[in-house]
Amino acid sequence: MERLLGKKVSASIRAEAEKLLAELSGYVPTLAIVRVGERGDQIAYERGAEHRMERFGLKTRKFIFPEDVSEEVFFQAFREINKNPEIDGILLLKPLPEQLSTKRAEEEIDPEKDLDGISPVNIARVFAGEAAGFAPCTAEAAIETLKTYDIPIKGRRAVVVGRSLVVGRTLAMLFLKENATVTICHTQTAQLPEECRKAQILAVAAGRAGLIGADCVSEGCTVIDIGINARADGSLCGDVDMAAIEDRAAGVTPVPGGIGAVTTAVLAKHLLVAALRRRQLLQKTEIRL
Numbered sequence: 001m002e003r004l005l006g007k008k009v010s011a012s013i014r015a016e017a018e019k020l021l022a023e024l025s026g027y028v029p030t031l032a033i034v035r036v037g038e039r040g041d042q043i044a045y046e047r048g049a050e051h052r053m054e055r056f057g058l059k060t061r062k063f064i065f066p067e068d069v070s071e072e073v074f075f076q077a078f079r080e081i082n083k084n085p086e087i088d089g090i091l092l093l094k095p096l097p098e099q100l101s102t103k104r105a106e107e108e109i110d111p112e113k114d115l116d117g118i119s120p121v122n123i124a125r126v127f128a129g130e131a132a133g134f135a136p137c138t139a140e141a142a143i144e145t146l147k148t149y150d151i152p153i154k155g156r157r158a159v160v161v162g163r164s165l166v167v168g169r170t171l172a173m174l175f176l177k178e179n180a181t182v183t184i185c186h187t188q189t190a191q192l193p194e195e196c197r198k199a200q201i202l203a204v205a206a207g208r209a210g211l212i213g214a215d216c217v218s219e220g221c222t223v224i225d226i227g228i229n230a231r232a233d234g235s236l237c238g239d240v241d242m243a244a245i246e247d248r249a250a251g252v253t254p255v256p257g258g259i260g261a262v263t264t265a266v267l268a269k270h271l272l273v274a275a276l277r278r279r280q281l282l283q284k285t286e287i288r289l
Contacts, residue, residue: 002149002251004222006261009141009148010052013265017056020272029088029275030059031115031267032081036074036100037067042093045264049091052264058271061087067097074100075108082110088275089115091267112277115270117170126170129177134270139171141262142203142224143178145253151201151222153178159196161185161212161239162205167226171203192216204239212240214248223252226259 021028031053033046046062053060063081065074081087090113096102111121117136125133146153158180162168168184175182185195187206196202196216204212205226217223227239238255245252253259 001246001249004145004149004224004251004253004258006141006145006253006258009145009262010265012148013144013262013269014056017265017269017272020269020276021057023276024272024279027275027279028057028059029271030061030086031271032061032063032084032087032090032113033093034063034065034078034081034090035093036065036069036096039093046093049264049267052268053271056265056268056272058268069097069100071100075104078105078108082108082113087113088278089113089271091115092118094118113274115267115274117166123165123170127173129173134274135174136166136170137263137266137270138205138226138259139167139174140266141259142171142226143174144262144266145224145259146201146222149251151251153180153201155179155181156200157181157183157198158201158203159183159185159199160203160205161187161189161192161196162203162207162226164205167205171205171226175201175203187211206239208239209237210239210241213244214241217245217248219248220250221248223249224259225253225255228255228260 033049035042035046050060081090090109092105094102106118107120109119111119114122115134117134122133126135158175160168160172163184163186172182172184183195185192187208189195193215197218199221201222203224203226207227209229223240225238225240229237231237236256
């Protein structure tokens with residue numbers, strides 16, 4: 001069983017990012033990271049994103065708000081971040097505290113700066129199969145992993161376990177765009193192992209440790225484990241029982257070291273694409289003027 005390591009995928013994305021950066025002719029894009037409160041998981045992801053931007057030669061600006069920030073204060077600042085011409089992309093860390101409307105934030109974020117695909121506009125673009133839409137970085141990371149390891153998608157049967165909008169459903173749409181035949185399952189699916197065994201590519205994002213065992217994996221299947229769960233000892237594991245499927249799967253993404261390591265690389269790529277689009281739009285506007 002081959003381990004599909006995120007490090008290799010990130011290196012491939014970085015090579016592509018360097019070409020995009022060269023097209024910007026010396027302009028260095030800036031990512032705005034917006035965080036409310038001091039959640040440990042959000043701070044960890046923020047640090048990872050900062051580190052990735054630095055490695056890719058990109059800039060980061062952080063906008064940190066106290067946990068009890070009022071809706072009025074937050075959204076006034078959020079609108080200013082949206083309009084700031086020095087910011088090319090925005091990463092809003094969720095969940096937001098209860099006094100802030102997540103739906104309002106998703107609706108107000110500029111779709112052209114929405115790098116993690118939370119805007120209804122970008123979600124609609126992804127579901128319509130349009131190239132202009134930014135897909136959620138985690139879902140796109142799964143596709144990038146398969147492509148980097150030259151694992152065919154076209155014409156293959158893909159099963160996605162998980163129905164969240166940000167991963168499961170969106171990933172199903174990305175598989176369809178790559179011409180796979182897709183089934184969406186979840187923790188309430190009857191005969192889940194039977195459905196999973198039909199997969200040539202099995203992507204799991206259910207958020208339940210050990211959900212997928214040997215009875216769910218057919219011989220030669222590629223398994224994309226997107227789940228991240230904390231054990232009692234604080235260590236991390238995915239939704240897949242790695243030891244149980246070792247003799248059946250052809251390849252699997254480990255947790256940690258798999259999809260999570262690719263997500264911030266996709267974020268950096270999205271930032272570069274957003275910056276290129278903005279500069280091209282400005283150039284067209286100048287020509288018309």
